[in-house]
Amino acid sequence: MGIFKKFALQFGKPEGMLGGIAGRLMASTNVEKNKWTISLLNIQSSDYVLEIGFGPGIATELVSKVIHDGHYVGIDYSDVMLRQARKRNKKALQEGKVTLKLEEVSNISPSDLKFDTVFSVNSIIFWEDPVNSLKRIRKVMKPKGLIALTVLPYMKGATEETSIKLGSDISQYLKQAGFSTIKTELKEMKPVAAICVLGVNQ
Template sequence: MGVFDKFSLQFRKPEGKLGRFAGFLMKKIGSEKNEWTISLLDIKPDDNILEMGFGPGVGLDMVSKVVQGGKVVGIDYSEVMLEQARKNNKKSIQEGKVELKLADVNNLPDFDQSFDKVYAVNSIMFWDNPVQTLGAVRKYMKRDGILAITVQPFTKGATEDTAKELGEDYMETLEQAGYSDIKVELKSMKPVPAVCVIGVNK
């Protein structure tokens, strides 16, 4: 396996020095995707929010600035990302607003609250069984809770059509997992547009 391939794997589960650098890149290039995804969720101050695969914690930091009376929870199975997210959300964690859990989305932990909004940004492609995971998280979501899954394809030769095709694929994934009122949003970005698939837990 070449160096580039080894580094690419760091975006699945960042570890060691390469993993810390991958986290730096995620923070640098992921802000726009996170901000867009969060805007689509229409988060309210009293909402409870769950991020699945929080990476360096960029999205959690943005959400915690909106949420006042609710709770912001994130899960990720990388200890390196947990360390970075703790640093990037130190104040909110100390205030009890943000809670981070070292956990695998393929084996969800128990939560002390039910969630109004759940989201994931560029992580679903690494899940073993997305339908199973998205179905499992529904039991922790409130009725009419909203799920948003955002992906920006980075495969070689990816285009806007690639993003649209991913949107169609993940629409089917959400439908199989039991979500309703599913819709797709597309955002023009460089080098390739991002797609967000949104569903409701009826």
């Protein structure tokens, strides 16, 4: 496999030295879509928030500035990303506002802690079985909890149509997993529009 293909794969599960470089690249290029996703969620200071696929921990940092009596839990299955996110969020971790865990989304286990808000940025495209993972996520959400799944397709040749098609696939996954009040938001970004699909755990 060529070095470019190997590097591209690093965005799905960053590993080793190339994964470290991919993480630093994400940290410098992904701020806008993370900020946008969080802006759609209206997170309150006392909310319990779960993020799937935190990568280098950009959204972790943004959310930890908003929550004070609540808590942020992030999961990601890449230990390289766990290290980068821990480093970026050292203070919030010490303050006890943030928990970062090495976990595969399809293994999320039922817990006593229930979340008001769940989100994910450019991660669902890598999940093996999105519907079953979303069903498991629903079980750790509060009734009326909100989920937001954002994707910005960066593969070669992607257009706004690609984003819209991905949004429609994600809407179907959410419906099949039992979410309701599903709506889609689109925002112009570089190199193509980002799409965010929101749903409610009824």
